[in-house]
Amino acid sequence: xxxxxxxxxxxxxxxxxxxxxxxxxxxxxxxxxxxxxxxxxxxxxxxxxxxxxxxxxxxxxxxxxxxxxxxxxxxxxxxxxxxxxxxxxxxxxxxxxxxxxxxxxxxxxxxxxxxxxxxxxxxxxxxxxxxxxxxxxxxxxxxxxxxxxxxxxxxxxxxxxxxxxxxxxxxxxxxxxxxxxxxxxxxxxxxxxxxxxxxxxxxxxxxxxxxxxxxxxxxxxxxxxxxxxxxxxxxxxxxxxxxxxxxxxxxxxxxxxxxxxxxxxxxxxxxxxxxxxxxxxxxxxxx
Amino acid sequence: xxxxxxxxxxxxxxxxxxxxxxxxxxxxxxxxxxxxxxxxxxxxxxxxxxxxxxxxxxxxxxxxxxxxxxxxxxxxxxxxxxxxxxxxxxxxxxxxxxxxxxxxxxxxxxxxxxxxxxxxxxxxxxxxxxxxxxxxxxxxxxxxxxxxxxxxxxxxxxxxxxxxxxxxxxxxxxxxxxxxxxxxxxxxxxxxxxxxxxxxxxxxxxxxxxxxxxxxxxxxxxxxxxxxxxxxxxxxxxxxxxxxxxxxxxxxxxxxxxxxxxxxxxxxxxxxxxxxxxxxxxxxxxxxxxxxxxxxxxxxxxxxxxxxxxxxxxxxxxxxxxxxxxxxxxxxxxxxxxxxxxx
Numbered sequence: 001x002x003x004x005x006x007x008x009x010x011x012x013x014x015x016x017x018x019x020x021x022x023x024x025x026x027x028x029x030x031x032x033x034x035x036x037x038x039x040x041x042x043x044x045x046x047x048x049x050x051x052x053x054x055x056x057x058x059x060x061x062x063x064x065x066x067x068x069x070x071x072x073x074x075x076x077x078x079x080x081x082x083x084x085x086x087x088x089x090x091x092x093x094x095x096x097x098x099x100x101x102x103x104x105x106x107x108x109x110x111x112x113x114x115x116x117x118x119x120x121x122x123x124x125x126x127x128x129x130x131x132x133x134x135x136x137x138x139x140x141x142x143x144x145x146x147x148x149x150x151x152x153x154x155x156x157x158x159x160x161x162x163x164x165x166x167x168x169x170x171x172x173x174x175x176x177x178x179x180x181x182x183x184x185x186x187x188x189x190x191x192x193x194x195x196x197x198x199x200x201x202x203x204x205x206x207x208x209x210x211x212x213x214x215x216x217x218x219x220x221x222x223x224x225x226x227x228x229x230x231x232x233x234x235x236x237x238x239x240x241x242x243x244x245x246x247x248x249x250x251x252x253x254x255x256x257x258x259x260x261x262x263x264x265x266x267x268x269x270x271x272x273x274x275x276x277x278x279x280x281x282x283x284x285x286x287x
Numbered sequence: 288x289x290x291x292x293x294x295x296x297x298x299x300x301x302x303x304x305x306x307x308x309x310x311x312x313x314x315x316x317x318x319x320x321x322x323x324x325x326x327x328x329x330x331x332x333x334x335x336x337x338x339x340x341x342x343x344x345x346x347x348x349x350x351x352x353x354x355x356x357x358x359x360x361x362x363x364x365x366x367x368x369x370x371x372x373x374x375x376x377x378x379x380x381x382x383x384x385x386x387x388x389x390x391x392x393x394x395x396x397x398x399x400x401x402x403x404x405x406x407x408x409x410x411x412x413x414x415x416x417x418x419x420x421x422x423x424x425x426x427x428x429x430x431x432x433x434x435x436x437x438x439x440x441x442x443x444x445x446x447x448x449x450x451x452x453x454x455x456x457x458x459x460x461x462x463x464x465x466x467x468x469x470x471x472x473x474x475x476x477x478x479x480x481x482x483x484x485x486x487x488x489x490x491x492x493x494x495x496x497x498x499x500x501x502x503x504x505x506x507x508x509x510x511x512x513x514x515x516x517x518x519x520x521x522x523x524x525x526x527x528x529x530x531x532x533x534x535x536x537x538x539x540x541x542x543x544x545x546x547x548x549x550x551x552x553x554x555x556x557x558x559x560x561x562x563x564x565x566x567x568x569x570x571x572x573x574x575x576x577x578x579x580x581x582x583x584x585x586x587x588x589x590x591x592x593x594x595x596x597x598x599x600x601x602x603x604x605x606x607x608x609x610x611x612x613x614x615x616x617x618x619x620x621x622x623x624x625x626x627x628x629x630x
Contacts, residue, residue: 002572078527103528117382118574123288130518130527137513137577140290149288161288184528 008095023092024053026060026077027218033072046071049086050246052239056187057214059221061231061252064241065265070224073241074192077222078109090188104132108181110191113173122160122168122176126152129183151182154217155209161165171202178209189213191223195230203227207234228281232256240264253279291575303585307362310589314333314358314596317565320349348606357496360481360553361595361609362588363501365560367550369587370505372561373579374543377515378536379429380522381440383624385562386421386547388444390451392558395423395551396476397454397461414500418548424450425544454486471555479557479610481595497549504545505584511535519574557591557610560618564590566624 032048047069054060075081077088079095088095090106108129125273129151130144140148145241152158157175161170168176174194181189183241191210195203211234213219231238232252239257240248242264246254256279258271268284316322330350368386375384375391386392398420402413428450432443455477462473474480485493514535519523526532550557567590568582594612601607 005321080526100526100531104527104529105528109524109527111523114524116521117376117380117519118569120520120574124575125520127491128288130515131513137510139292139577145288145290200530208606211603 023186025056025058025091026054026222027087027089028052028077028255029078029087029089030137031073031083031088033076033081033084035072045069045072045244047076047244048083048246050241051086051241051245052249054188054220054222054237056218056220058237059210059214059223059235060226060237060239061235062222062239062241062248063226063228063255067243068241068264069244070241070274071192074109074222074224076188077188078107078190081102101132104184104186104187106207107188107190108184108186110181110194111179111187112193112196113177116165120165122147122152122157122163122165125165125176126179126183129180132184147185148179148183151179152176154182154213155179170197171199171205174198174202178206182213187218189219189221191221193224193226194226195227203230210234228256228261232278232280253277256281291307291577296578296581299578300581300585303582303589307585307589307592310592310596311358314352314361314592315354315380317596317600318349318354320345322346322350356485356490357481357595358592359481360485361592363494363497364479364550364554364557365564365587365591366483366505366584367501367546368557368560369564369583369585369590370508370548370580371543373565373576373583374508374539374604375425375561376547376565377519377576378539378543379432379438379443380519381438381443382566383440383444383562383621384447385559385621386543386550387556387558387560388451388562388621389425389428389447390449390454391421391424391428391447391544391547392479392551392556393451393454393458393477395421395548397458397486397558398423399549399552400458400461400470400476403470404461411496413599413620414497414549414552417547417552421547422541422544425540429514448530465502474608475555477610478608478614479551479555480598480606480608481554481591482606483553497553500545500549504549505580507538507542509548511538512580513587515539515576516574520577525625553611555608557613559621560587560590560613562624563617563620566620 028051030049030051032046034043034047035045036043050073054062062073064070072081076083077095079098081098082096093101095107126148127140127144130140130148152161155175155178157172157179160172160176163175165176194206198206207230210221210223214221223231223235235252238250238252238255239246240260247264248260253273254273258269259270261271261281270284271279272282273279310630315327316324327347327350330346346481372385375386375389376382398416398418399413400418406412428443428447431446431450432438433443458476461475462470462476509615514525514530517528517530518532518535524531525536564587565579565583568579568586572578572582591609595609598607598609
């Protein structure tokens, strides 16, 4: 596997000058945000400024310890929160200016699933991704069904089609949620801690799938994750957040430096660069 | 993949209408003055061709003066409460939500009583104040049901039940102290029945206006059916998918309050229909709101007409309030649903 990723890494780095010339898919410019209990009190938490860009076919991992502002940044990228200052642009348009349904055709967000009130079949769930296309009160067309079926096939979940959502395993559910996001036919795919409830096999499987989606279908993928090594393995770019500040942005090898990571995660760590050029983080033993 | 089509909705609704028709015929012919189906058909036929003088007077009184208006009222109330129940279940994201359980019906009853006490002769005022009572109550219950900024299922139900009993106490107090007004009895407001006589003049006009309000409010909820499906899967996710959650909630909130107010103003607080019927329809036809709203409306009509027919025959010659019948069936279902959720 390391040979394969190494090959892709070199392709990616070689093509950077060409990809950088056209407009980036996602442009995050000096974005900041502040939470306050009320309008007048001092902010409890501030984010930013954060700046980074993402091209098509790129996977960007947003890393950082708990309460570093990852989820807030994600909400801003998804257009759910308006930044206090700065801009988030998708294909040249500011995210906050999108009409909600237009936004849903450009940006799909995969979150931890909420509790379902009433049972739902997998295909019904995936078809919901077609909501932004068409009128408010709508009936799904044959095309919608085709696209939903394709989305399920893309995540390798064809067989789940007629299963009930609440009978799925964690990994299967994650696949289904991803399929619904793909049914939205977005250009930007945001994933908020998608690996949280998966075992190691499931995590690798999911990230491999995202890599393939980015490479083959030109998605731009932004992932919030706690998995330093998986992020190093699969992402093109890393944004490291620390206490609400955008601390470092760059390739995994540029960002993964021992002192930086130790300070951010407050743990004794070692970083080694593998032959593929991608770093690996190891917990330093106490002896 | 077999997505819902308008054709399937029409088919299922036609089937339910057929059932409703059968129930109506049975209801028309049962009672202290038995009428055969043949007589009903003949009477209707004579009415249609304009030879009304051939219909015996007592017959006319029973069919057109008593049973038919009562059936029409049952259809209206059952449909309104069931659609309101389905709406509240989506609005509050709680399968146990129902206008009666949440105290909304009691709020509407209180509004109606107040209007009867202070301006009894103004048309439409009773419906308006019942609507305001319903809207105020659901707003109060909503805010009492929040915990840490989130709507909490258990807290919401408790808040509703407490609000209902508090409002019932006020209703009892008012009905006891405001004697002398034409306020109807306690059993009517707290249990509900269908004995309200429509005004002797303008019967058709009266029914037409009530059904028009029903159609507008239920139609408003129906326009949000696709959005409600997504909101039920997850409010945040619905927002990401482009649903204007605030607008949808406002529409459902107002329309469901109108429907509750409408039903309560003519039949008192009939309980559990809004809980029972949508769940029954979900079990039969699935959870899709595009199908659930029309089937709940027709199903609610069927259930209330059937329940009322039972209510006036089981202990004949006396009558039970129809609310007692629905509570007999509804309360066990409520407990069943609650236990299934807890498990």
